[in-house]
Amino acid sequence: MDPESLRGEGVPLPAGRGVATDEGDGGARPLWLSDGPAPFGLWGRIRAAHARTGLWPLLLEPLDGEVGEFRPWASGELYPEGMSRPSDHDPAAVLAAWWEGCTAIDEEDDPLSSEERLAVTAPYGAAWPGLAAGRAVAEDPDELAAENADALLSFGAGARLGLVEAASGAEALVVTGWSGPANHAGTGEIAAVVADWERRFGARVFAVGFDTLRLSVAAPPATLEEALPIAAEHFAFCPDNVWQGSVKDLAEYAERLVGADVWAFWWD
Numbered sequence: 584m585d586p587e588s589l590r591g592e593g594v595p596l597p598a599g600r601g602v603a604t605d606e607g608d609g610g611a612r613p614l615w616l617s618d619g620p621a622p623f624g625l626w627g628r629i630r631a632a633h634a635r636t637g638l639w640p641l642l643l644e645p646l647d648g649e650v651g652e653f654r655p656w657a658s659g660e661l662y663p664e665g666m667s668r669p670s671d672h673d674p675a676a677v678l679a680a681w682w683e684g685c686t687a688i689d690e691e692d693d694p695l696s697s698e699e700r701l702a703v704t705a706p707y708g709a710a711w712p713g714l715a716a717g718r719a720v721a722e723d724p725d726e727l728a729a730e731n732a733d734a735l736l737s738f739g740a741g742a743r744l745g746l747v748e749a750a751s752g753a754e755a756l757v758v759t760g761w762s763g764p765a766n767h768a769g770t771g772e773i774a775a776v777v778a779d780w781e782r783r784f785g786a787r788v789f790a791v792g793f794d795t796l797r798l799s800v801a802a803p804p805a806t807l808e809e810a811l812p813i814a815a816e817h818f819a820f821c822p823d824n825v826w827q828g829s830v831k832d833l834a835e836y837a838e839r840l841v842g843a844d845v846w847a848f849w850w851d
Contacts, residue, residue, distance in 0.1 A: 588638070595625070597617045597625075601615050602616050602659050604662065605659050606661075614759050616657060616743055618743075619743065620736075624729075626733070630787075639748075639752055640732075641789070643743050644790060660762075663757065663758060664760070666769070668754075668757060668771055669757065669778045675713075678820065679713075705832050713812070715815075720802045723801070727785075727800075730799075735797070752781070752787055752798075753778035755788060756788065763794040767821070777796075784803065786798045796848045803841070803843050804841055806841065811837045813840055814834075818833055821849070823849055
């Protein structure tokens, strides 16, 4: 990885360093991390130069606002060795398997009755609806992602700039060795679904936290009918968005997806 290649593109690079991972002898440095907050407007300029530099920009957020240690990024809690690649997985099969696991009834340990549990995923219950149809993008996905990156910075999130040598945002999740969804799924499987969303909905990874992920979406659902099967995918992908969110069921969650050009996920 050559962050200095950006200077040849006329893109200013703030002070930063390569981050050694906790794995092996510490020689691997898959991530470059800025020393301070990401400059406003830089995400879009780096993304525009990606075809020539191979560097994918990420806005990196620390665990629960712990700016000092800036975990997991500055601390090197990254584990790229042995991670599967997005191309190793069929996103449709992965989502179906997650859905089956998340809708299974455990009558002994589940605090909800079987009826209450299945009501959470209404109108589908335990029946996996299959993949949602893709939509044509209404605007340039990369320009929208740059706008959403700047919007996040404008809220004072304290995100730093990360650079990863990767073909896409989905690939960048694996290359860095991010393990945020580990309690639910492997990063390779997560990245496979994100890569599919890149194709179907013009999604772009623009921000990642310890256990959070933000995607810019250029082709969000326009109606509740379109949003419902996407909501089912979100539930399979990140059930905590529903289980521990502020919605009572999948249908209410779907309402929030209509026209939403940012999809945010958090794994407990």
